[in-house]
Amino acid sequence: MARYVAGRLAGLVVLLLLVCVFTYLIFFKLSPDPALMICGKTCTPDRVAQIRASLGLDKPFLTQLGDYLSGLVVGRDYGSGPNLVRCPAPCLGYSFQSSQSVTQMIVDRLPVSATVAVGAAVLWLIIGIAAGLLSAVKEGSWWDRTAMGLALGGASIPNYVLALTLQYVLVVKLQILPFPSAVPFSEDPLLWFQSYLMPWLVLATGYACLYARLTRANVIDTLAQNFMRTARSKGLSPALTMRRHALRPALTPIVTIFGMDFAALLGGALITETVFGLNGIGKMAADSIAKNDQPVIMAVTLLAAFFVMAGNVVVDLLYTGLDPRVRVS
Amino acid sequence: MSELLVVEDLTVTFPTSRGPVDVVKDVSFAVGRNETVGIVGESGSGKSMTSLAVMGLLPPGATTRGSIRLDGAELLGRPDREMRRVRGEQASMIFQDPLSSLNPYYTVGLQIEEMYRAHRRCSRKEARAVVVEALTQVGIPEPERRAGYYPHQFSGGQRQRVMIAMALVCSPALLIADEPTTALDVTVQAQILGLLAGLQRETGTGMVFVTHDLAVISSIATRVLVMCRGEQVEYGDAEQVFAAPRHDYTRMLLESIPRIDDEVVL
Numbered sequence: 001m002a003r004y005v006a007g008r009l010a011g012l013v014v015l016l017l018l019v020c021v022f023t024y025l026i027f028f029k030l031s032p033d034p035a036l037m038i039c040g041k042t043c044t045p046d047r048v049a050q051i052r053a054s055l056g057l058d059k060p061f062l063t064q065l066g067d068y069l070s071g072l073v074v075g076r077d078y079g080s081g082p083n084l085v086r087c088p089a090p091c092l093g094y095s096f097q098s099s100q101s102v103t104q105m106i107v108d109r110l111p112v113s114a115t116v117a118v119g120a121a122v123l124w125l126i127i128g129i130a131a132g133l134l135s136a137v138k139e140g141s142w143w144d145r146t147a148m149g150l151a152l153g154g155a156s157i158p159n160y161v162l163a164l165t166l167q168y169v170l171v172v173k174l175q176i177l178p179f180p181s182a183v184p185f186s187e188d189p190l191l192w193f194q195s196y197l198m199p200w201l202v203l204a205t206g207y208a209c210l211y212a213r214l215t216r217a218n219v220i221d222t223l224a225q226n227f228m229r230t231a232r233s234k235g236l237s238p239a240l241t242m243r244r245h246a247l248r249p250a251l252t253p254i255v256t257i258f259g260m261d262f263a264a265l266l267g268g269a270l271i272t273e274t275v276f277g278l279n280g281i282g283k284m285a286a287d288s289i290a291k292n293d294q295p296v297i298m299a300v301t302l303l304a305a306f307f308v309m310a311g312n313v314v315v316d317l318l319y320t321g322l323d324p325r326v327r328v329s
Numbered sequence: 330m331s332e333l334l335v336v337e338d339l340t341v342t343f344p345t346s347r348g349p350v351d352v353v354k355d356v357s358f359a360v361g362r363n364e365t366v367g368i369v370g371e372s373g374s375g376k377s378m379t380s381l382a383v384m385g386l387l388p389p390g391a392t393t394r395g396s397i398r399l400d401g402a403e404l405l406g407r408p409d410r411e412m413r414r415v416r417g418e419q420a421s422m423i424f425q426d427p428l429s430s431l432n433p434y435y436t437v438g439l440q441i442e443e444m445y446r447a448h449r450r451c452s453r454k455e456a457r458a459v460v461v462e463a464l465t466q467v468g469i470p471e472p473e474r475r476a477g478y479y480p481h482q483f484s485g486g487q488r489q490r491v492m493i494a495m496a497l498v499c500s501p502a503l504l505i506a507d508e509p510t511t512a513l514d515v516t517v518q519a520q521i522l523g524l525l526a527g528l529q530r531e532t533g534t535g536m537v538f539v540t541h542d543l544a545v546i547s548s549i550a551t552r553v554l555v556m557c558r559g560e561q562v563e564y565g566d567a568e569q570v571f572a573a574p575r576h577d578y579t580r581m582l583l584e585s586i587p588r589i590d591d592e593v594v595l
């Protein structure tokens with residue numbers, strides 16, 4: 001088991017390295033020269049050369065890539081002499097736009113994205129699984145058909161439509177909720193909750209619909225298994241039969257899907273965060289793309305890749321614990 | 330002989346798009362204590378539906394008529410709550426495919442234990458001791474350790490042994506075995522058959538043995554019920570039925586058996 005985990009982690013590192021190289025190639029080699037952008041309108045060739053040198057852009061590509069990677073692991077220095085700036089590990093460089101440390105920007109914004117992701121996940125898990133379960137148990141009923149019809153429709157509403165509609169109805173028209181603002185929980189819990197409620201709802205809707213359909217299908221499939229007939233033939237109570245024999249086999253595959261969905265969300269909900277003006281990783285990504293802020297684009301890409309790949313490893317490890325048939329030798 | 334199970338004019342009906350269909354029609358038979366009765370018939374003849382009707386486990390939508398009396402008490406029409414006490418405690422069942430009949434997510438020990446605890450007031454520790462004893466009885470080696478194994482960690486024959494251990498853990502008066510050896514290798518079939526016959530004799534359990542293999546019936550059953558398309562075509566003493574089949578269908582079944590030496594089976 002320990003060797004399996006070590007192997008998976010090593011694989012994770014190699015994959016991340018590949019993603020690094022690939023994204024670096026795309027964002028720094030194939031994009032417009034950042035020195036020209038930083039330099040602005042009143043630019044001289046000397047000034048451009050100076051900026052290029054201070055950013056290390058005058059060096060060969062492989063050296064630049066090497067510096068970036070070593071910056072991630074051990075930190076790096078920018079400039080020289082009195083202008084020397086020390087960027088501690090994990091160094092993701094400085095924003096061309098704001099000159100802020102990209103690492104610091106991520107540290108500041110990650111809690112917002114995490115709050116959005118966790119809240120939405122709680123909502124969609126509870127609603128999706130409960131609705132799916134009820135549908136499966138009452139298969140073919142009025143409830144089942146209504147819920148599944150809604151789930152089919154709900155899953156196909158684009159997030160921005162939902163976000164703008166909710167915002168218009170709840171904030172502008174009915175004025176039930178304030179305009180979202182990034183207050184920390186400790187300052188004003190109520191406002192905090194009200195601010196996050198819409199993003200949670202928007203993100204949770206699509207997933208809840210998906211999970212309801214998934215849960216329903218899995219539970220119906222499990223209820224038809226031979227071992228359910230065995231459980232009934234043993235004289236077990238319906239509650240125990242359902243809880244022990246049906247739920248675990250039916251819900252275990254959902255853990256995998258949930259892990260992947262949640263990990264992807266941690267990398268930022270671009271549209272939702274932008275619509276509601278939440279300063280999370282998603283909004284940071286959107287802003288950096290709009291302004292071609294390469295170090296930030298690079299960083300959010302790496303971060304998202306990291307979450308997805310790490311989520312994959314976590315889910316696989318979890319699965320070996322949840323399904324006895326998947327044991328590693 | 331006092332009869333343990335008496336089935337009279339049992340009819341099982343399913344609603345279908347082409348109207349109601351009787352998958353079991355007016356079937357009557359009886360099983361004495363300490364007796365094995367065979368039910369034979371080709372695929373789809375209603376053997377499983379007859380067995381499931383006795384257990385009260387027919388698929389939703391099925392309706393029943395007639396009478397099923399276990400130990401003199403009528404089972405048909407009993408609410409599920411009451412049938413639950415019958416299942417496992419007075420009558421239990423083993424199925425054709427032991428792998429899919431066991432829940433892959435739980436150890437076999439737990440699956441036997443939960444059945445015992447559903448019917449007997451006892452601590453988990455006591456139940457565990459019973460589980461080990463039950464596994465020993467069906468010839469599982471190292472039963473203490475194997476109780477902690479999952480179904481996929483056993484061979485096909487061992488899985489069926491586990492099913493048998495589970496079915497008998499509450500010492501039911503009646504055991505229904507629905508093609509318990511069909512999914513197994515020939516040599517393993519013989520072992521399982523031998524085990525079932527041995528345990529049946531030892532415990533005095535009444536057994537309904539469902540199969541489409543007449544050779545198997547002749548080696549373990551005293552009475553036999555031959556079914557064809559839901560109807561009972563022959564019922565009586567096994568030796569007599571085999572020696573002088575009165576119905577063409579039975580004759581056809583008999584002729585379809587390749588000659589087997591009965592000695593090999595047991």
Ligand SMILES: Nc1ncnc2c1ncn2[C@@H]1O[C@H](COP(=O)(O)OP(=O)(O)OP(=O)(O)O)[C@@H](O)[C@H]1O
Nearest residue numbers: 343352370371372373374375376377378379388541
């Ligand atoms: N839910 C159902 N609705 C309608 N008909 C059904 C249903 N389930 C089973 N049947 C029919 O009942 C008949 C008897 O089925 P049964 O399972 O008892 O056969 P069997 O003798 O056990 O066959 P096998 O040897 O293949 O197990 C079959 O013709 C089958 O098509």
Ligand SMILES: [Mg+2]
Nearest residue numbers: 376377378507
């Ligand atoms: Mg059958």
